[in-house]
Amino acid sequence: MRTRISLKEHSVQDAHSTDFPGGFAGEDDTWSQEDFEKKLKIEVIKLSDEEMEFDMIGIDASIANAFRRILLSEVPTMAIEKVYIYNNTSIIQDEVLAHRLGLIPICVDPRLFEYRQEGDEEGTAEDTLEFHLKVKCTKNPHAPKDATDPDELYRNWRVTSKDMKWIPIGNQSELYSSENIRPVNDDILIAKLRPGQEMDIKLHCVKGIGKDHAKFSPVGKY
Numbered sequence: 001m002r003t004r005i006s007l008k009e010h011s012v013q014d015a016h017s018t019d020f021p022g023g024f025a026g027e028d029d030t031w032s033q034e035d036f037e038k039k040l041k042i043e044v045i046k047l048s049d050e051e052m053e054f055d056m057i058g059i060d061a062s063i064a065n066a067f068r069r070i071l072l073s074e075v076p077t078m079a080i081e082k083v084y085i086y087n088n089t090s091i092i093q094d095e096v097l098a099h100r101l102g103l104i105p106i107c108v109d110p111r112l113f114e115y116r117q118e119g120d121e122e123g124t125a126e127d128t129l130e131f132h133l134k135v136k137c138t139k140n141p142h143a144p145k146d147a148t149d150p151d152e153l154y155r156n157w158r159v160t161s162k163d164m165k166w167i168p169i170g171n172q173s174e175l176y177s178s179e180n181i182r183p184v185n186d187d188i189l190i191a192k193l194r195p196g197q198e199m200d201i202k203l204h205c206v207k208g209i210g211k212d213h214a215k216f217s218p219v220g221k222y
Helices: 033-037 060-073 095-102
Strands: 041-048 052-057 077-088 129-136 158-160 164-168 189-192 197-208
Touching: 041 189, 077 095, 095 197
Parallel strands: none
Antiparallel strands: 041 052, 077 197, 129 164, 129 197, 158 189
16 A cells, blocks of 8 residues: 555545655665655656646655745745835725735746845846836727727726836846846736826836745746
8 A cells, every 4th residue: 555545535645655664564664865866757748938737756745745835935036026106096005006016927037136135225237127117098089989898988998017118227128138028928907097097107026935925936926
């Protein structure tokens, strides 16, 4: 039964092993790196720019769980940390809006940036990315008289991640392109506006890990 697990109604049993010898008669459970390397096998099921699915074979459940926790809390990413709201006349409160913006995943290689120093409010080209979100909703003067669809009645009524424009700091425009620095998805809804309502916001992205905040977790968003 050492090679089998039991799938019960409410739990999976016998998925663990022992870390010391003598737990089972006739078996040596002493951990060995050489045996670990021989048994470990990783099969990539799916791989794309935004997603990776793989199977870990020949490994104890506790070790697989350790890898899962590392992916959740120790792999760095870039996320929105500072939100400077100059104007927000939407129905969303400033605090809620800042929280929604912070959870938008940013497509950028975090290895290209340093961690921002504690107490540094401005940031530099080495540790900060800046985005600008400026949208104003207006009426569509050419809308049909019997129109009820907001897409026909209004202009710029849906504020999405596509409206976030990257503003290079220092020499960032020479090092990176706008295609490589952007939100992961363009259709993430931020707010819905009506004529006269507008947003004017500056965003600062910094490097962090999921242990500090869930928004930095590369597998904890979407």
